[in-house]
Amino acid sequence: MSRKKLNRGVAIVGAGMSKFGAFTGLSTRDLFVQAFQDMRASIDKGFDPNDIEALYIGNYSSDLFEGQGHTAPFMADWTGLAPRPATRIEDACASSGVALRQGIIAIASGLYDIVLVGGIEKMNDLPTSEVTDTLATASDILYEIPAGFTFPGFYAAMATAYMHKYGATPETFMKVGIKNHENGSLNEKAQFGATIRKVMDGKIAKAKTRGYPEPTWADEIEFLHDDRANPVIAWPMRLFDCSPISDGAAALLLVGEELATKFSDAPLYIIGSGQASDVALHDRKDMTALRAAQLAGKEAFEMAGVTPADIHVAEVHDCFTIAEVIATEDLGFFPQGEGYKAAEDGRTARLGERPINTSGGLKSKGHPVGASGAGQAVEIWKQLRGQAGERQLPGEPTLGLTHNVGGTGQTCVVHIYERR
Amino acid sequence: MTEHNFTHVSFEHFLGEQKLMGARCKACDTLYLPPRPMCTECYRDDMNWAELPENGKLIAFTTIHIAPTAMLEAGYGRDNPYVSGIVELENGLAISAQIMGLDAAKPEEIKIGTALKAEYVERGEGEANKTFLAFRAL
Ligand SMILES: [Zn+2]
DSSP: OOOOOOOOOOOEEEEEEOOBBBOOOOHHHHHHHHHHHHHTOOOOOOOOGGGGOOEEEESSSSSTTSSSHHHHHHHHHHHTTTTTTHHHETTBBTTHHHHHHHHHHHHTSSSSSSSEEEEEEOOTOOOOHHHHHHHHTSOOOOTTTGGGGOHHHHHHHHHHHHHHHHOHHHHHHHHHHHHHHHHHHTOOOTTTTHHHHHHHHHHHHHHHHOOOOOOSSSSSHHHHHHHTSOOOEEEEEEEBBOOOEEEEEEEEEEEEEGGGHHHHHEEEEEEEEEEEEOOOOOSSSSSSHHHHHHHHHHHHHHHHHHGGGGGGGEEEEOOOOHHHHHHHHHTTSTTTTTTHHHHTTTTTTTTTSBBBBBTTTTHHHHGGGGGGGHHHHHHHHHHTTOOOGGGGOOOOOEEEEEEEEETTTTTTEEEEEEOO | OOOOOHHHHHHHHHHHHTEEEEEEETOOOOOSSSOOOOOOTTOOOEEEEEEEEEEEEEEEEEEEOOOOOHHHHOOOOOOHHHHHHHHEEEEEEEEEEEEESSSSTTTOOTTTTTTTEEEEEEEESSSGEEEEEEEEOO
């Protein structure tokens, strides 16, 4: 693959998100307004929304979740941006990571100078079984769904192949969940911003007040092995290995590089972008890695002219705990088959040598699927600008990465950001 | 035999005849499971049906406790989990399928590499009747 560059540099000058969670009575347009206002407040030197020239909105399936198709123009209307062109991007859970890439390409082409990128999803209006069915439409409905597979099931199958090949155990994955809840407990926007320890204490207190026998878990791992407290969803993925059903939105303001300091004291320059697709899981030579993530990462690193070792902070697509382990290998942070050891040894913790998912990741922060990719960029924006509050990484990080996956890795998109 | 397009409708029709069928490119011999109408190696669109081996092995699996609607309707769910897996056939092609004959309540005991043989499962009454591909542990 030859090394490709953008014809024009692109920077993020504003980034914001709604809280992620379950919000009865709010639709995607209401959540997007919250994200838009949060983004507006983040623009150091202010801006006039009328200067926005186009919108790229990532949205997986408002059609099935909300009964609302054609969502992009509604986002334009509710943010006062009609009649500007508004385009919806659908690539399953990678929808807004890909929307970001489309926004970048639009500015790099010279067609636009200022673009709004968004991500939206509203999943909690449907019962769990219908959410499961809706997510399943991102896989092969002709040849995978008749086999009884669900999304937790696909990643669980990757996990069994991974455990068999490299010797990881279900405890490895539990440790990823514990770590991400730890990070999420420091994020006020997180859906489940409690540590696993706090969840346990809550359950013990509840048992006491109700006069039930008190649970006697020795530690988090024992709690996570408890079939009642942490039921199996698709073995070895249990409840606390799975990202939640979430509502949420995120918004990013992109401008041509030469305009960046007109809006921001500390813009993030997008120095690398990569995207790839792949075949169905059963057609892959190796089920313990995502080829599309490897290729998207390679493209982004080559464009950026940096290596995995240079990255200070990464938000990776931990829709399931196994996915985070595989992502850290696909991106080259650890050799193949060693990501699980790194997770077990705490090397990916917030204060470890290779911080992964300081926001809490999709696991704790929440996974409103079409909003997740743009939400990842919001965390990198905060970390590289020193605005991540209690979870701020020490040492003034300047290089960040996001890794956003659609389906079982049939779409992967990677971006690299620099604070200069 | 009537003409069968190289589609999932034909694939399912053959499952109803207890046959696991793929498509073979007449020009370059590449074999496809699932069947497809155009060879993506040589880009010709001239295929033959080919009967595939019914024996294979388990290369990835899971036990599903939170089931999709279709499997709930088939009687599965939290109290009756089932095994789904990916099966590599003797010829190296692989496909997703429900796996029978393994204890979904004891996933720790399920072994990757388990030998399997194709099984054809009927579900639904009357018009809704359909044959599903499954594999059974030998
Ligand atoms: Zn051919």
